[in-house]
Amino acid sequence: MTTELDEIFESFDKNIIFKDKSILQTRYQPEEIPHRIEQIKQIGSILAPVLRGERTSNLFLYGKTGTGKTLSIQHVSDKLLKRVSKNEGFKLRIEYLNCKLKKVSDTEYRILAELIKKLGGSVPATGLPTQAVYSKFIEIIDSEKQLIVLILDEIDQTVKKISNDFLYNLTRLNSELSKTQICIVGISNNLTFLDELDPRVRSSLSEEEIVFPPYNALQLQEILNKRAKGVFKEGVLQDGVVAKCAAFAAREHGDARRALDLLRIAGELAERDGSKKVLLKYIDEANNKIERDKILDVIKSEPRQFQLVLYSIIHLSERKIKNSKNKTGQTNDSIFTGDVYNFYQDLCVQNKLEVLTQRRVSDIIQEFDMLGIINVRVISKGRGGRMREIKLAISKNILQKAKEIIEDSLSYG
DNA sequence: CGAGATTCATGTGAAGTATACCTTTAGGCTTAA
DNA sequence: AAGCCTAAAGGTATACTTCACATGAATCTCGTA
Numbered sequence: 001m002t003t004e005l006d007e008i009f010e011s012f013d014k015n016i017i018f019k020d021k022s023i024l025q026t027r028y029q030p031e032e033i034p035h036r037i038e039q040i041k042q043i044g045s046i047l048a049p050v051l052r053g054e055r056t057s058n059l060f061l062y063g064k065t066g067t068g069k070t071l072s073i074q075h076v077s078d079k080l081l082k083r084v085s086k087n088e089g090f091k092l093r094i095e096y097l098n099c100k101l102k103k104v105s106d107t108e109y110r111i112l113a114e115l116i117k118k119l120g121g122s123v124p125a126t127g128l129p130t131q132a133v134y135s136k137f138i139e140i141i142d143s144e145k146q147l148i149v150l151i152l153d154e155i156d157q158t159v160k161k162i163s164n165d166f167l168y169n170l171t172r173l174n175s176e177l178s179k180t181q182i183c184i185v186g187i188s189n190n191l192t193f194l195d196e197l198d199p200r201v202r203s204s205l206s207e208e209e210i211v212f213p214p215y216n217a218l219q220l221q222e223i224l225n226k227r228a229k230g231v232f233k234e235g236v237l238q239d240g241v242v243a244k245c246a247a248f249a250a251r252e253h254g255d256a257r258r259a260l261d262l263l264r265i266a267g268e269l270a271e272r273d274g275s276k277k278v279l280l281k282y283i284d285e286a287n288n289k290i291e292r293d294k295i296l297d298v299i300k301s302e303p304r305q306f307q308l309v310l311y312s313i314i315h316l317s318e319r320k321i322k323n324s325k326n327k328t329g330q331t332n333d334s335i336f337t338g339d340v341y342n343f344y345q346d347l348c349v350q351n352k353l354e355v356l357t358q359r360r361v362s363d364i365i366q367e368f369d370m371l372g373i374i375n376v377r378v379i380s381k382g383r384g385g386r387m388r389e390i391k392l393a394i395s396k397n398i399l400q401k402a403k404e405i406i407e408d409s410l411s412y413g
Numbered sequence: 414c415g416a417g418a419t420t421c422a423t424g425t426g427a428a429g430t431a432t433a434c435c436t437t438t439a440g441g442c443t444t445a446a
Numbered sequence: 447a448a449g450c451c452t453a454a455a456g457g458t459a460t461a462c463t464t465c466a467c468a469t470g471a472a473t474c475t476c477g478t479a
Binding site: 303305356357359360363378379380381383384385386 | 462469
Binding site for chain 2: 336337338358359362363366378380381382383384385386387388
């Protein structure tokens with residue numbers, strides 16, 4: 001046993017593939033950010049007045065995921081902070097908050113609490129009136145003369161959960177502050193986000209706007225090449241590996257994060273396989289793995305009733321496929337609402353869970369369609385009634401795994 | 414034979430209900446004067 | 447007495463149910479050729 005373990009550890013220790021994997025991790029902050037020079041310059045020139053201790057315009061960044069928004073703003077703020085520390089005339093703080101994090105995003109209270117914590121204060125987790133937390137926030141900010149840049153990432157999430165009012169209050173903060181000046185940098189991957197905003201908020205929040213376009217395949221390749229240099233040992237990458245990663249990611253609206261993940265996972269797969277090179281096939285595998293993990297994560301996080309409905313769908317369509325092969329040979333793998341609901345009812349009884357109404361299950365099915373796990377179409381069979389035709393949209397090789405996940409979560413519940 | 418009515422099985426919308434989670438508030442406990 | 451905390455009271459969003467009506471093509475009905 002020990003020897004086997006030793007072997008595993010040793011082969012892992014040899015580390016044939018990677019030199020420094022951390023460079024591919026999402027947290028990693030590279031020295032250079034290719035193809036974002038324009039944007040970085042713009043951010044720089046907009047935020048530059050903070051160096052003289054002046055308030056800047058509020059700034060708004062948009063672009064899809066993985067287009068370097070967060071990276072760029074962090075890059076600029078690092079540089080700014082370094083410069084400012086040299087001349088001690090005033091104080092500059094740049095706080096970054098990701099509004100999408102679960103513990104933060106729910107309520108106004110929590111966001112404020114989180115901000116206060118970042119600024120060095122503390123509030124009880126509950127019990128205080130929101131207004132009190134709000135004034136505490138102002139008090140902390142205003143306690144000394146300073147300049148605050150507030151970076152709110154994924155700001156669109158807050159508006160969905162809370163309301164326009166919160167942002168409105170934020171934009172008006174300056175009028176309530178005497179010593180401190182504050183400016184807000186909003187980041188959103190939803191391009192239409194601004195349109196949904198209250199016009200008052202909109203005009204003050206987006207005094208300046210910068211758009212981050214998606215990377216194309218060539219640019220992705222360059223990014224990958226730059227990073228890959230430090231990550232992998234010499235010559236472990238098969239020709240075309242980088243190009244393929246870039247091509248895959250370019251298909252997904254030019255998501256650089258996706259490209260980096262692909263490369264990293266492909267490397268990990270090669271390593272686990274004991275291969276000396278990262279071959280092209282590992283990229284396909286990595287792509288599958290990412291896709292699979294994404295879907296399985298979704299399934300995992302779904303509530304129990306949703307899982308039961310999905311389980312019914314998977315079970316029925318598997319059975320359907322088998323039957324149709326035996327009889328006719330044609331692939332008629334679609335199933336209908338009624339079948340699903342009946343099977344689902346039995347499933348609930350077996351597991352001693354309450355049975356939801358058909359109305360609700362209908363909505364649940366629709367939601368799975370929106371998640372892209374199934375495809376749904378309303379058809380009419382004439383006198384046979386009207387119903388949804390349901391088809392699974394996930395590849396067959398993860399069905400088994402999906403079922404296992406659901407079974408697991410059922411037996412624990 | 415064909416136009417229009419009927420029908421089936423469920424889609425879909427509105428409105429109501431239960432539940433969980435939040436905020437607010439009142440009352441009790443602690444602390445400082 | 448003032449301030450702080452907590453438990454209960456009051457609000458609100460969410461998940462679901464109930465009720466009611468909408469759908470759309472196969473099928474039926476019945477008048478007509």
